[in-house]
Amino acid sequence: MLIILSEIKIVSRPEVKALAISSNVSMWKMPTTMKNNFLNLAACLKANNADICEPPFARYSAIEWQSLLSESKLVMFFKSFTKKWLFQTGFPVQSALSPTNANMEMITLPAGKYVTALHKGSYMKVGDTYKKMVLWANAQNIALAPESIEVYTSDPRITAKESLETQLFIPLA
Numbered sequence: 001m002l003i004i005l006s007e008i009k010i011v012s013r014p015e016v017k018a019l020a021i022s023s024n025v026s027m028w029k030m031p032t033t034m035k036n037n038f039l040n041l042a043a044c045l046k047a048n049n050a051d052i053c054e055p056p057f058a059r060y061s062a063i064e065w066q067s068l069l070s071e072s073k074l075v076m077f078f079k080s081f082t083k084k085w086l087f088q089t090g091f092p093v094q095s096a097l098s099p100t101n102a103n104m105e106m107i108t109l110p111a112g113k114y115v116t117a118l119h120k121g122s123y124m125k126v127g128d129t130y131k132k133m134v135l136w137a138n139a140q141n142i143a144l145a146p147e148s149i150e151v152y153t154s155d156p157r158i159t160a161k162e163s164l165e166t167q168l169f170i171p172l173a
Contacts, residue, residue: 020090143173
């Protein structure tokens with residue numbers, strides 16, 4: 001079931017420093033890749049005596065928003081096996097940390113204006129919320145940058161799929 005708990009709106013986000021791992025995998029490998037990345041990042045935070053003070057995130061790059069509106073479900077299904085997604089998984093941090101492996105890096109999520117909505121439900125249905133956000137932005141004549149940030153405010157280890165909450169952000173172009 002898909003529920004948007006908050007209205008689609010524009011918000012200002014501050015700059016956020018984060019420890020992250022970059023990946024480039026198909027959609028079907030994302031859950032395992034993200035889980036491993038978050039576990040490695042959490043271990044690095046612990047090794048640096050840094051607390052997890054904000055929810056983890058994923059930042060996706062090279063998104064073609066208009067194709068989301070025009071592609072058939074069959075094409076989208078096929079792409080879930082063939083298209084590789086470039087993304088970063090990370091945790092916001094208060095100050096720079098020493099990465100514990102070569103895949104980790106300190107990054108900055110830029111300050112700026114973002115279209116946002118709260119998605120409630122399975123991660124497999126997040127595309128439906130993105131589609132509504134893109135339609136809303138198009139109706140407002142708002143140009144979107146080709147990336148997004150997902151902030152995972154629920155822990156999937158203890159939260160039922162239908163109750164998961166993910167705050168979605170698309171930067172304005």
